[in-house]
Amino acid sequence: MTQIFFYHGAADRIAAAAGLIAKAWAQRKPLVVYAPDPAVAGALDRALWTRNPLDFVPHVNAGSPLAGETPVIIADRLDELPQDERLMNLSGEVPPGFSRFTSVIEVVSEEPEVRQPARERFKFYKDRGYEVQALDLAGKA
Template sequence: MTQVLFCHNAADRLQAAVTWLTQASRDADANDRYIIYAPDRQIAERLDHMLWTTPPTGFLPHCSARSHLAPETPILIATTASELGGNASNAQTSRNSLLNLGNELPPEFERFTQLIEIISREENIRLPARERARYYRDQGHDIQYLDLQKAPL
C-alpha cells in the first residue's frame, strides 16, 4: 500500500518541493525514481526552471515525462494523467515516488510506493489537501505528517 507523506505549512510550495527532491535524490539509489505531478503548466514550468538552478552550482537531473530521455532520467515532470500512469507502470525500479503538486487526488497514485504532498499555507491549497488527507486515511494508507513550520526540510 502506498505510504503518504504530508508536508504542510510550506512557506513556498515549489521551493519546498525542490528541497525535498534535493534531499531525496541525494539519498537515492540508482533505481529510485521521482515523478512530479504538476497539472498546472505554469507550475510545471516554474519547477523545471528551479530544478535547473538548484543547487546554485548545479542542477537536479530531470525532464518532462513526455521526453525520449524519460526512461533514463530519475526525476520526471508529468502534467497529464496519461504521462503519470505510463511512467508509474513502465518503470522497473526499487521505489517509485510521486510528488503531487496538483490540488486534486493524483490519478493512479496507488501504483507508487510513496506519495508526497507538499502543502502551502494558502487556503486554496490547504482546503483541497485536507480532503485528500481524509481520503487517504479512509482508504487505509499509512500517512505521516510533517509540519514544515516546525521542522523544515
C-alpha cells in the same frame, strides 16, 4: 500499500518541493512529480534549474525521450511512466492511479487554495486506510 507523506506548512510550495526533490536525488531515489498545471510544472522546472549548481537535479518532462533514464520526471499525466516508486503530487486533487506507487508525497503551503484541497486529500487517504504521515515544514523554504 502505498505510504502517504504530507509535508505541510511550506512558506513556498515550489521551493519546498524542489528541496525535497533534491534530497531524494541526493539519495538516488527516482521520483515522478505530478504537475498537470503548466504554470506549476514550469515554476518547478525553473526552481530545479536555479538551485545551487552543486545540487543539480537531473529532470525532464515525461514526454522527453530521456524520461526512461532520468531520475526525476515532471508529468502532467500518470499513464505510461518508466517508474512507479515515488510520486510527488503538486496538483489539487488525488492523483489518478496513485496506489501503484510505493509512496506519495504531498507538499502543502499555507495558502488557502492549496491547504483546503490538501485537507480533503488527507481525509481521502485516511478514510481508505492508507498510512499517512504529516511532516511540518514551517520555517523552512
